Amino acid sequence: MTKDIVSLNNDVLVRLSHCDATKLHQIRGAVEATSKIKQKYRHVAYTPIKPTLPPKKQRGRRPRSFTPEETKSLIAEYRAGVPVITISKKFGCHRSTVQRILQVNGVERRTPDLTAEQVAALRKRRAEGATYAQLVKEFNVSKRTISKYTASRENL
Numbered sequence: 001m002t003k004d005i006v007s008l009n010n011d012v013l014v015r016l017s018h019c020d021a022t023k024l025h026q027i028r029g030a031v032e033a034t035s036k037i038k039q040k041y042r043h044v045a046y047t048p049i050k051p052t053l054p055p056k057k058q059r060g061r062r063p064r065s066f067t068p069e070e071t072k073s074l075i076a077e078y079r080a081g082v083p084v085i086t087i088s089k090k091f092g093c094h095r096s097t098v099q100r101i102l103q104v105n106g107v108e109r110r111t112p113d114l115t116a117e118q119v120a121a122l123r124k125r126r127a128e129g130a131t132y133a134q135l136v137k138e139f140n141v142s143k144r145t146i147s148k149y150t151a152s153r154e155n156l
Contacts, residue, residue, distance in 0.1 A: 066091070066101065074098060075107055113145045126150045 066074070070091065077087050078098070088095040102109070114122065122139055132143045139146070 071101060071105065074101060075105060078102060078107060113141050114139065114149060119149050122146065122149055 074087055074091060078084070084095050084098050088098045091098070118139060122135060125135060125138070126146070130138075132146055135146050136143055
């Protein structure tokens with residue numbers, strides 16, 4: 001690899017490799033071309049444009065903030081027996097937001113779907129081989145509720 005000597009500003013000598021000297025030559029050519037273009041179009045007003053980054057994508061939604069009056073109204077409706085999903089639609093938020101507000105304000109959750117006697121009867125019927133469809137009709141609860149109570153003996 002041969003070394004070329006290039007002078008910068010006529011007073012500093014730098015020893016460069018052939019590859020670096022070629023790059024420096026290309027840069028000088030680009031600078032000269034730019035200055036020629038500037039001279040040719042000097043009558044055109046130039047306003048530099050500040051580069052801007054693209055806006056950040058917003059992830060998810062910002063949680064809705066509730067006023068104290070809305071919170072009291074939400075709790076009152078829940079205590080009156082209105083389903084959580086209905087409350088969430090009314091206030092324009094997710095049902096988990098309603099549940100979180102209830103939890104933060106110390107509101108007791110409603111009683112379980114089934115009483116202790118119904119749970120015992122449900123487990124007995126399931127052990128006898130009753131299907132989920134039969135139990136849904138008999139106990140008037142969802143399949144998920146049935147599986148919740150029949151999955152383990154600790155759910156009571």
